[in-house]
Amino acid sequence: MDTILPEILVEAARKVIEQNRAIGRRVAVAESCTGGLVAAALTEIAGSSAVFEAGFVTYSNDAKLGVLKISNDVLETFGAVSIAVAWAMATSALQKSGADVAVAITGIAGPGGGSAKKPVGTVVFGRAEKDGDPADVHADRKEFGDIGRGGIRLQAALWALELLLPVPPAA
Numbered sequence: 001m002d003t004i005l006p007e008i009l010v011e012a013a014r015k016v017i018e019q020n021r022a023i024g025r026r027v028a029v030a031e032s033c034t035g036g037l038v039a040a041a042l043t044e045i046a047g048s049s050a051v052f053e054a055g056f057v058t059y060s061n062d063a064k065l066g067v068l069k070i071s072n073d074v075l076e077t078f079g080a081v082s083i084a085v086a087w088a089m090a091t092s093a094l095q096k097s098g099a100d101v102a103v104a105i106t107g108i109a110g111p112g113g114g115s116a117k118k119p120v121g122t123v124v125f126g127r128a129e130k131d132g133d134p135a136d137v138h139a140d141r142k143e144f145g146d147i148g149r150g151g152i153r154l155q156a157a158l159w160a161l162e163l164l165l166p167v168p169p170a171a
Contacts, residue, residue, distance in 0.1 A: 003044055005037075006154060012161040013041035017051050019166050020101075026053040027164050028099035030068060030089040032080065033107040033123060035059060037157040054097035058089065068092040081106050081118050083139040086126030090138075094128040101129050103163045109152045121145045123156045127163045 003010055020027055029038045039055030042048050056067055061080055064070040070088045078084040089104030107123030114120035127138040144155045162169050 009041045016164045017045045020051045025100040028054045028093045028097035028102040030056045030093035030104040033109045053099040086124040087139045090126035090128040109149045
């Protein structure tokens with residue numbers, strides 16, 4: 001295959017495209033620490049336009065506020081790497097794109113930026129579905145550990161792709 005992406009990532013994206021195409025479902029992503037890696041993997045697959053609706057790379061807090069319209073109060077209260085922000089990112093991506101399901105990723109890829117409560121390797125995911133109950137928050141925090149910036153981004157992208165499957169994995 002003619003790609004610069006790791007094969008494991010491309011195969012995970014292929015699975016997302018094939019399974020969602022089979023049920024006629026469209027997907028969107030809102031990415032922070034992965035910087036568009038999930039969108040890149042999805043668009044690596046021929047025919048992905050039948051499934052992939054939109055990707056939002058909102059790396060800075062200003063982009064989260066401006067592009068996704070995340071509440072400044074939520075950002076200031078909980079911090080960018082939080083379940084509240086991941087959930088808000090996912091629901092906004094869903095609304096802005098018109099997709100059937102959206103996944104958001106926000107985290108600390110390092111090498112700096114971590115803290116005792118949120119060490120390097122902390123990544124938070126949000127998942128929102130069209131016509132889903134807004135009170136039913138689907139969010140998860142993963143600790144990938146300090147496995148290097150590239151390793152954290154790859155693991156986060158792989159988990160986000162799993163969350164885009166019609167039957168996502170149990171947290």
